[in-house]
Amino acid sequence: MRQLSLGDSPIISRKLIGARYFNKGYAAAAGKLNSSFDTPRDNEGHGSHTLSTAGGNFVANASVFGFGEGTAKGGSPRARVAAYKVCWPPIAGNECFDADVMAAFDSAIHDGVDVLSLSLGGEPVGFFNDSIAIGSFHAVKRGIVVVCSAGNSGPADATASNLAPWQITVGASTMDREFPSYVVLGNKMRFKGSSLSTKTLPEKFVSLISAADAKAPNASVQDALLCQAETLDPSKVKGKILVCLRGVNARVDKGQQAALAGAVGMILANNELTGNEITADAHVLPASHINYTAGTAVFSYINSTKSPVGYITPATTLVGTKPAPFMAAFSSKGPNIIVPDILKPDITAPGVSVIAAYTGLVGPTNQDFDKRRVQFNSVSGTSMSCPHVSGIAGLLKTLYPHWSPSAIKSAIMTTATTMDNLKERILNASNVEATPFSYGAGHILPNLAMNPGLVYDLLENDYLNFLCALGYKETQVLLFSEKPYKCPKPISLANFNYPSITVSNLSDSITVTRTVKNVGSPGTYTAYVNQPTGVSVFVKPKRLKFKKVGEEKTFSVTLKIKETGAAKDYVFGKLEWSDNQHHVRSPIVVKAS
Template identity: 70%
Template sequence: MFYPMSEHPKVVSVFLNQGRKLHTTHSWNFLLLEKNGVVHSDSLWKKARFGEDTIIGNLDTGVWPESESFSDKGFGPIPSKWKGICQNDTIAGVPCNRKLIGARYFNKGYAAAYGSPLGSLMNTARDYKGHGSHTLSTAGGNFVLGASVFGLGNGTAKGGSPRARVAAYKVCWSPINGSECFDADIIEAFDVAIHDGVDVLSVSLGGDPSDYFNDGLSIGAFHAVKNGIVVVCSAGNSGPTAGSVSNVSPWMITVGASTMDREFQAYVELRNGLRLKGTSTSKPLPEDRFYPLISSAQAKAANASTKHAMLCQGGTLDPEKVKGKILACLRGENSRVDKGQQAALAGAVGMILCNDESSGNEIIADPHVLPASHINYTDGLAVFAYINSTNDPLGFITAPTAELYTKPAPFMASFSSKGPNTVTTEILKPDITAPGVNIIAAYSQGTSPTDEDFDKRRVPFNTESGTSMSCPHVSGVVGLLKTLHPDWSPAAIRSAIMTSARTKDNTVSPMLNGSLEKATPFSYGAGHVRPNRAMDPGLVYDLTVSDYLNFLCAIGYNETMIQLFSDGPYKCPKTCNLLNFNYPSITVPKLSGSVTVTRTVKNVGSPGTYASRVREPRGISVSVEPRILKFDKIGEEKRFTLTLEAKRADAAKDYVFGELLWSDGVHYVRSPIVIAAAIEGFKEY
């Protein structure tokens, strides 16, 4: 007799094989690992030997092995701990070397969802999308002189851990319905990567936030962390919607996306004298003169709706109206580069891509197929107003240039997914933010820079934007910390990165969001990563595997469910207080009256005496006990309590934010405090 698989006594859980979406090199200068190409002796790069012999694995679309970023010139023997292989058994196989030491593919989950595999492209770790090569080279790509995108941003490309060894685990496939990455393949890749001996796993993919028990990525990541592997994940690109952050497991490092101080500027000049800053990596206009302007609404084809024409969707533009003109399109549902393709097909000589209100000031340098400039929402309104104000509107788009040291930077990208964490509100996510806009890194020669079939160009390096790009920045930093501190746990490394982060931009003002309003920890977590500070954080908030299992007990998992994570029976303690989970951030989602939370810090620096300082959230009183912590040796741990009380008279009507700082005068260990008071009239997301 046959029984359903779910009834087998050894099966702990059966859940849907869900598809996950891809979250789509001046940044290291911006992060102060170098200064104008010079690496100083106190840089984490120098101290950690550029991540020498750390092994970084990447779950993504594979790798383009011929990229110079994966050259093994100057590399010694492969570390003896490595047990992986290169699957090079097909005509499209991936040859490995002493830099790219592993490449595997996983497609059974994808095949189960869509039927039989589609030819040889389904049996190779080779990257035909570009995404995997870009993310892997950002995390651990080698030094490449003279890298640029269409001549822009020329310089030396390199990853965060340029001397690390790297391995590609292809779990994302694209022949049908865009790129998807299925849980069955993700879990198998985690298992293999653990066996292979990676130190860091960079995972720039995810889906909607879901319960850990039904999330293959969370389950795989738990087993990796249990084996001492740091797992870094992208937060998602569903911002600025509140509660959209994904990959929220407390054993992961979840990364949001922000800008840096380099822009690929292409100005829009109007005949009325306005000069509006935009961004692009596209080719310049054929002639240095003003061209006629037309809005996409004015260019509407007879059978098209105005709404769809405004978005420059396929078949909505009238070529007779558009030919020879610069077309102004509204950013929206269809892809940014497809709007340019539709403009070109209709005969436009150029395109001005104008943000909608939700996109705010986030402008992205895309490799459009025609001369183009992407401008912000306010400037877009000015362009449309000018076009509608005259019978003969004229304009021009300047050739793109790379401008450095722009201000303010960083600010949060509008697309970056935001908290609060909808799965476990007591855990702040994302944890950290890092550069994720207009990032130059290696690319695949198997696709175009726009990843569109109509684009026949090929480039060795490309600009990409997304939390997919910010995630491997942190993975590269983690690689450095693993080299420098091989005995640190994954939780200690996350703590070092979080508590040393900054929340101010290069104007020494609070970090802003895409609309240039003050951002909050729901956008940036603990703040913007500072690698040099993370190597010597002073104190860390550490966690063990037992702590994570107790966390699962605290959120209501029974012992059978916990076996999916523990690989064996686990007895929950009699009491588990979720608020006392030793996370580097402190979140109380429903504060009623007062509550006392407990944290433990471990000294990983020199002996010292740390004093506490608190910036209280509005309407909340905070007291720390003890206020002074004295450490006599490395590894010593001290416990403290934080008592929070809502003041009914002036408590806020929304989430409020503060911070706890421990300092010995040299180290500054900062934790965000996030509070929602459970009082009458209090508003929550």
């Protein structure tokens, strides 16, 4: 049984409202369950947060302890919603069992849902062994849009999960709202951090101490630096601001360990991998989360001064921040390790410090020590970005009830942007230009998705042919087709009508075909290409003239390695079809063999 991350799966529907739970698969491993398991109640916050992000109604004066105050609403605020609870306390690392996931899919399909939002996933496996891939296939072929999280295993490459082409797979990026809390040092250096701490310190200098210098006698320096449990010496920490390094244990747990050791405040510094990604957490003591560069400067100051001092300013809410968005360091990345010629993730959406509804059964840090309760909480993860896309898919389903799930997916992907609000390329958390392996087609733009102009459509047989192209046996295809399906021969994955073009093993040249359907006004579209480094791209024909809605046109794209500058590693480009009103963009991803 595959390990899946914890969370309920919300749906959007025009027909129903309610909640169900599925635990028979879990019970088979855990043994007889008591009656406390026979409920869909959310007792840890994840399901409430994701469901309200997808379809929560308008709520005035929403905030987290007064921060980020405003009117909250989900992506489809007038939708009917339901939750299908499939995840439970871990058993040997397993939380969400395949049998329960499949049962939930069956119920959702039977209930007549329009959109399924799945903020859960596990290690990628072949689609015929993947409960989410199988369940989502059966949903999609019945017209249900399925949106999934890419995972939180970044910033390493090849970490994305939920890799099936019939799913919309979502990465996480920031938004233009921050909760700044400044760290001020005795040498007059000042660094912007982030926090939702309700407790504050006077803006006067107090002693600073690195957690490495505060280690308990039997603890290692590295464990103490991470502020793990029972690694800190209270006699060294008491009355000081403790500086902890991000990693291993939860950010909010580090704050709790600092408080238990007697610290009056905490500075949480990023490691090199997490770079500039800082997160607003409702810490139990005054705290500020700073980026890697600032953290390096703070540690350097402490190590170069006999009596280092500093203070932390109270958190505030700031909107319109720049640059935004940029990719979250935790957001899982491509390439796709199951099918390298399908780009994943497909899209990115806000997933950092997202404010949404929360359960009243746990505190905002989700830790046992936290006795506070909130109606709304700020949470980060691709679990949070996924329902943003689900909500938008719900709106598109309302606007265009007869569009296929792949048409809705295409509209979302081809209208996305790869630029931030400074009109520069979207960066990653290390201030390096991000690639489609981080953001897919780009950051979602809901208003443009309503009017995409052209869409790349795919139907059930296209997906079955895709499985055939992977070499799946008839018995494996039967898991998806429900009845015997004869694979056509020959068949090429290169011509799969996906809204992105990926060639992971280009030896000399290849020609791929795509078909676009006009869903806008009549017009003539011209092809524009941004060529990947070392690769020539030729589009034929270069113009497509559409006379009516629903008309389809096929074109070919030839990718050829140049004699010099061959693509030895992945390189990236873009194909855009434009009639000067619509801009239909597809990423091009190439690696030479």
